[in-house]
Amino acid sequence: MTTYTVCPIPADTLRALRTVDDAGRPAAPCTxxxxxxxxxxxxxxxxxxxRIALVSYAPLRRWAAGTGARPGAYDEQGPVFIHAEECTGRPDxxxxxxxxxxxxxxxxxxGRILGGRLVAAGFGSALADAFADPEVALVHVRAVEYGCFLYEVRRG
Incomplete structure (x- = not known):
């Protein structure tokens, strides 16, 4: 059985994004x-x-910086909503x-892309299929409507 961990944006990255986002713009909190x-x-x-803020986030760039990998052409940044102030984090x-x-x-x-999959149903089995490939280190889950990054999933 494949086990995995759902990862929100890390706390240290959130602190940075609340000041200046990955596009170099100051955060603009709103109600x-x-x-x-x-x-x-x-x-x-x-x-x-x-109170929330819409900031630009480059998930693969941030991940690669912490691992020594190079995202190269796959380095994307896009809009994400975060709490304007520190929150309690992920509850479950x-x-x-x-x-x-x-x-x-x-x-x-x-940091190389190994493929993608559109999932309409059977989300758990799609993650299990992704991690059945030993080359897969992480999976980014994105919204279909706008392509926005939602969260990262890792082994374990």
């Missing part, structure tokens, strides 16, 4: 009047009245958000 924004800090949806190990209609992108330990 979320409607709620429902997918927060990548604690992997839940925002509720009305919470369940898969976050609604996991239908997602794209799973598989990456090697060297």
């Amino acid at each position: 979320d009047e409607e709620g429902g924004a997918p927060l990548r800090c604690c992997l839940r949806r925002s509720v009305p009245g919470e 190990s369940a898969l976050p958000f609604d996991n239908s209609h997602r794209v799973l992108r598989r990456y090697s330990a060297e």
Whole structure:
């Protein structure tokens, strides 16, 4: 049986993004009047009245910097919602958000993309299939609608 860990954006990265994002722009916090924004800090949806920020994040670049890998042409950055201030983090190990209609992108330990898969249903089995390949070091889960990074999944 394949085991994996769902990873929100790391706390040290969140602290940096709350100051200057990966596009070099200062964070611009706001009050979320409607709620429902997918927060990548604690992997839940925002509720009305919470202070959030929309920042630019380069997940593979950040991961590669910590491992010595080189993302090369796969270095993407895009918008993510985070709490404007430090939050309590991820409360449980369940898969976050609604996991239908997602794209799973598989990456090697060297930061090379090993493929992708559109998942409409059977999310757990799609992750198991991804990690059945010993070359896969991590998987990025992305929204189909906008291609936004949602979270990272690692072995273990």
